[in-house]
Amino acid sequence: MKKLVLPLLYVIVISCNPNYGQLSLVTRLPKELKENSGIAITAQDSTLWLINDSGNKDHIYRAGFDGKMLEDIKVKHAKNVDWEELTKDDDNNLYIGDFGNNKNKRDDLTIYRIANPETAKDEEIEAEKITFYYPEQKDFPPKKKHKYYDAEAFFYLDGYFYLFTKNHSRPFDGISFLYKIPAEKGHHKARRIGEYTFCTDKDQCKVTAAAISPDKKTVALLGHDRIWLFSAFENDNFFEASVQETIALHHASQKEGLCFLDNNTLLISDEGKGSSGRNLYKLELGKVKN
Structure with missing residues (x-):
């Protein structure tokens, strides 16, 4: 029995002190945000907006940095087929990316x-629909070697x-x-303007979220255990940026939410799995070690 005591205590200590x-x-x-898939900030008030992915309600949620649920708003005239990303414009209108497409069949x-949800007067808000297609995709689904038409970022x-x-x-x-x-109502042909090969590890090199800094000088892309940064770009093909950096997070989970808190700080969220995950994290770019 004594041989079992130390390993058991070790497990307890590790579980109480997550790395x-x-x-x-x-x-x-x-x-309620176990399957959160996108985050955005519309005000510097220690709160953020979140969505869940497929199989969940057609709702947006506002939560505090203290973990409290503050608002739950139904999005009218919208269906959560596979909501995978959330972003905002300069007027704090929100955009929900319903373009999850794992099987490349959609x-x-x-x-x-949706208009800035801070202005919502009740528990519902109207949605305006924008649709698009990839002109390169001819088959639904394409052959396995050409399954490029999913997006979460x-x-x-x-x-x-x-x-x-x-x-x-x-x-x-x-x-990727x-x-x-175009960010306007209508049915649009998506225009391919760049590509980038991250690496060939299918577990580590898939893009799950994207964000641009408030000063519009840095693009961040998220993976399950890393961040890719692109800066000093001269046009909107961000993959051609002259400064490129990969940050190893030394922490792996199903991370799908990403936004900038300020020009030097990222907020990241992950889905819940058992007793772990469903967390909001902070990454200060000036303090990272590679």
Whole structure:
């Protein structure tokens, strides 16, 4: 029996002292956000907006940095087929990316625009629908080696959406395509303007969220255990940026939420799994170690 005591105590200590690597824990998110898939900030008031992905309600949520649920708003005229990302424009209108497409079968890719939810007067808010398609995709689904048409990452910039695809190719080749879509009502052809090969590890090299800094000088992309930064770009093909950096987080989980708190600080969220995850983290870019 004595041989079993130390390992058991060791397990208890480890579980009570989780290691978040380079991340700092801000809070555990409310239980309603177990499958959170996108985050955005519209005010510097220690709160943020969140969405859940497929199989959940057509709602947006506001939670505090203290982990408390503050608002639960139904999005009218919208359906959560697979909500995967949340971003905002300069007027704090929110955009929900309903373009999750793991099997590459969808022909109803949608972005929902809702007015700044801080102005909502009740527990419902109207959505305006924007749709788009990838002109390169001819088959639904395409062959396994061409499964490039899923996405979980986009942001708004100067009247356009910039969308980064999530690769499901087999064999996995690590490519993410960058598409540009007008941020206006209508049915749009997404224009491919760049591509980047991250690496060929299918567990580590898929893009799950995107954000651009408030000063519009840095683009951040999220993976389950790392962040990719692109800066000093001269045009909107951010993959051609002259400064590129990969930050190992030393913490792996199903991270899908990403936004900038300020020009030097990222907020990151992950989905819950058992007793772990469903957390909001902070990453201070000036303090990271590679």
